[in-house]
Amino acid sequence: MILAPFELHRPTRLDEALALASAHAGDFDWLAGGTDMLQNYKNRLNARGHVIALDAIEELGGVGDDRLGAMTRLTTLADDPRVRERWPGLADAAGVVASPLVRNSATLGGNLLVENRCFWFNQTPFWRSTKGSCLKAESDECRVIPQKEICYAAYSGDLAPVLMVLGASIELASPSGRRTVALADFYRGDGIERNVKAADEIVVTVLLPPEAATLRSGYEKLRHRDTLDYPEMGVAAALGVDDGGRIATLRCAHTAVDTVPRLTDYTNEHAGRPVAEIGESIAPTVATDMEASARPSRNTAMPVGYRKKMVRVYLERLLRRLAEERTVQTE
């Protein structure tokens, strides 16, 4: 497959990038790692005439104590000891995205904004043409559930659920200024709407609250193979434990089983209970509740009922693992 034609821009400053976005409003894409977007361009999926590459903009990089530049490569997230030490779940999740080769290019911001995926959407133009295409591409009708209103393409990022349970926010910049949005409020709508980011906005930084570095966190991913594949389902959890061995924070999220990643905060429900109770009663209760909130569609490789069921199995395992971990020590 040959890439759809486009004009490539490579600004070195953020304001330059935003000016380009204004100049080409409605006909441009931001290009981070390109591992997913350029594949979609090859498949002629919503390709634009202008592509603004972000790799030369210094402000978008860097790993700090409470912030991660949007252009941080996934390999860095997976391997950097500072990330592993402060937010182990994030390192876990980054390490299971696609394959090592993809992770060398793919970025944090790109993964958060990865295009929703669907069996009917991520295909060649020829294949799509034999079905009359789909709502997210050229048609006005969805093929997953035939109707004209809602796109059921699955959100398929691995990092979002972990950053959500860690309480992260993202800083967005646009020609009209900057704003910060909690990741929990960022993802909205169906497989086409996806999130609250405006087209001319750009993710600059992911901000992590100080609490995040005190939490035990983890990510578990369902996929056919232990490499390459997008998540068929993924669960993340963060557990805060006080000095008395009692639950201070408990948040869970799932991904790839809906058009958006979904966070549920169980802190109020379970705060103050001994961590030892997680294995006995809390994990099954929470995992069953999260399973009930999963709404997978019949548009990935694995059966929909199986993916839903695995929310409970994987989350229960993850919670038990986190409960048994020793408290994270941070200076």
Place this chain on the structure above:
Amino acid sequence: MRGHGAVNSRFAYEVLIDELAEKCGLDPVDFRLANLLPSHTTTLNGFRITSNGTRECIERAVEASGWREKRGRLPEGEGIGIACGFYISGSALRINWNKVPQSTVHLKIDSDGGVTVHSLAAEIGQGSDTMLAQCVAEVLGIPIDWIRVFSKDTDTDPIDLGSYSSRVTFMAGTAARRAAEQVRAELCEAAGRLTGYPTEGFDTRLGNVTFLPRPEVSVPYLDAVVEAIAGKGALIARGCYHDAPPMGGKHKGAAAGLSPSYSFQAYVTQAKVDLDTGFVRPLKVWAAHDCGRALNPLAVEMQIEGCLHMGLGQAMMESFGYNKLSVGNPSLLDYKIPSSMEMPDVDVIIVESEDPEGPFGAKEAGEGPLLPILPSLANAVNDAVGVRTRELPMTPARILKALEAKRRAADRAAKKPKEKTKEPVR
């Protein structure tokens, strides 16, 4: 496609044998050992079996894997299974009904002593060019780098029926050997003339043409070549594999699967099943394969590993479906094949049974090694969790469904009140 036509039926057959052994209360290894055919026999459906290393394959795979210690003693969710297989070394019956030989090799030696081999056996990465050079080098007693193989050129190469049915080593190898033997006879004659010793005593050894009864009487290979071509030009020979001996019965379908010789396998697979997710993962495979004489042990090993990888794909995740008249999984992201992460450790055990008709005793190694991996994995899954697989691939969802059905049945059996004795309805 590897092992076409044999893979699915072999899977069903080997799983059924496992079930039979279970019903008889026998270890599936013992059940198989008690029912083997010997070498040099004919099967019920008329296959002429020559060399047969199945027994050695089973015994060595069982020994290496620690089968006797592991069977029934592995931790929960782990199991061990065995399966056998066999495969043709080329089809005895031709695919084209004319008199052109199935394989032909042209060979030429000119005054520099270098050997040129022409063959249309298709080198597709499996090493058939190397195999042809090896066969010629072995006969002429010269280093392999004195031989140049020209293959895949339909302008200049003699007809060969192609790389299918695992036929190339057996048939093109035999053709190469026969061509080289004719040239060797001319070199021995030349050495006889140069030394005055009788031609019959000479043979080609280590770059010389040597009089075997008195090895000190020896002519360097190049001197023999110069003498042999004197006054007549290059040594040119042709060798072919024409037709296998007549075989097969008269019944309908008797022609299918006839081969001048068969490879045999026995695999022991240790696998782990995740009881909550249904994921099946092979941990280690002890893969014993009888390829007759292994002309190139490294290539045999690679073929076995490649077969395992492809077979595991069919066993664990590959399936080709349609979705409203279009291919259901049209890309390599949708059509799952195992990655290096899913490959188990493989302990390759090469069993050499010395086939009487293959070149230097060789048989096939390119397709047969795929057959046993599917059923041996399925039998290991049964040993691990007591679930029989009758449908492939063994996807997590499918295995989990079977596990849940089994649990439900066990629950029902446990809850069932004691049955009241009733008069049977007549």
